[in-house]
Amino acid sequence: MKAHLTELLTLAAKSIAPEGSNVGTLDIQLERPKTAQHGDWATNLAMTLAKPLRQNPRAIAEALIKALPASAYLGKVEIAGAGFINFFLNAKAKQAVVGLIFQQTERFGHNDTGHDAAGTPRKVQVEFVSANPTGPLHVGHGRGAAVGDCLARLLQADGWDVTREFYYNDAGVQIDNLTKSVQSRCHGLTPEDAGWPEDGYRGDYIADVAAAYLAKATVVADDVQVTASGDIEDAVAIRHFAVAYLRHEQDLDLRAFGIKFDVFSLESALYTEGKVENTVKSLIASGHTYELDAALWLRTTDFGDDKDRVMRKTDGGYTYFVPDVAYHVDKWQRGFARVINEQGADHHSTITRVRAGLQALDIGIPLGWPDYVLHQMVTVMRGGEEVKLSKRAGSYVTLRDLIEEVGCDATRYFLAARRADSQLVFDIDLARAQTNDNPVYYIQYAHARICSVLNQWGGKVESLQHADLSPLQAVHEAALMQRLSEFPEIVKAAAQELAPHMIANYLKELASDLHSYYNAEQFLVENEALKLARMALISATRQVLKNGLNLLGVRAPEKM
């Protein structure tokens, strides 16, 4: 419809433009007005033409309307405000979306933005969560999980070939701390005791790991299986076991949250496979490094950083960003046209360094690759007070606690329904409420309500595909159909902006339109033609609610 109106306006603009003018090539902006009074579509074309044509915008608008070719979809066209042209579609044009939804079903809202010229989906990787295997996932990881998974779903709908990936930092200082902590617990120490490691992990779960180790338990994580030796003095064995144990714990957290990864990458593998060494060699060869004070530095200031960064410490170890660069070289070599890293905002300083390292290598990686989506902190509230402690983890609220308390659907919704770059307050009381306060239930209720009506009607939903829609003339019906037709644009915009919260907001509005309609009109009426048309409309609405909820990873229940 947008394309149709653009064409009409282009023709009109050309016909009123003076000889030799280039107004016909102007970008035509069409938007959906906020209020129904302003029609179904509006353009500011007359205002943008005012300057080049040196005429009053309203006069131009009048001329444009007069020059508009005939259209089968237009009702009336009006001038409003300073020179807006408002288009009112006729009933038939509005009703068309219902047929389209029946035709496309679960693919309604999808598009092919991610396809290449040959029509093949391009490869995109979404890396998210990527927690250190040193403890259970916390709320912050939960936000990353919810946002990252929704991004993956959105990009899939946008026509991309998506890989979900989790990167484990299973090498480095934090893992040493973990090992020491478990070993101390094996020795019977607690965090309150004198000999407890300085930066040790204090949560109760460390005691669980130690107990399992001493009991010679076997744990499975992704592709590895580790059986504990029970030898308290064997730090290497403890380390392997503890990492595997906590990876398994995190797998359980993710499963409870309904999230599946395609690939798990291990930092340790980058070392054992020589990828870190190779990257360092290449960086040295690139000429962007230097030695100073017995350390090796990368001249990241060549690529926009505010100071150079150490790559190899005086103790011979690499700083964390070096394996990170190696990891991204690996991603590039795996053929991802796009990579999106979803991380907590506290990691934002890595962005410049990783990109600088990739540019220094000069292997054809575009500037600004990879993309980053950073989410801000989450504060959890209960009874008007901030919740800070969890028994299990010691110092933070775990994702599993939240899921157990408020449910998977509400947790996902609340963590994905806000812009990633603003701080989020997670109100447990609100998320738990099974009342109209709670937007998750509000949306799910709309879906269940429709299912209930369709049930009582008792006919076959597929038979509605070719129902005559012309009886749909009520204002709430026009509003609902208008909203349905917006869905594909919202999906496209949300994918482009990497902003899943746009879907959550859209669904609230769609649910609201449905509830208003429900209260204003009786669906199961005597008039058979009207009843069938209404069954078709609410059935289409049900489909879009389901498609939208699916993008968020939230269930669309038939009964509640």
Next chain:
RNA sequence: GCGCCCGUAGCUCAGAUGGAUAGAGUGUUGGUUUCCGAAACCAAAGGUCACUGGUUCGAAUCCAGUCGGGCGCACCA
């Protein structure tokens, strides 16, 4: 001190590409059910879009500065 993000109704937040009278939920007040699920609907009230200046026919949106909050500024990740 430097860098990144944020500041919109009492509270929690939307306002994609600059557009018309800045919206929703919640809370407050009042109303709606012999009828498809009241987990719903309708209505009223509630605003210096942090502040100041600039760009523009037009700014919550773009630019500069000020104030306030968060995060980062390790040879930690």
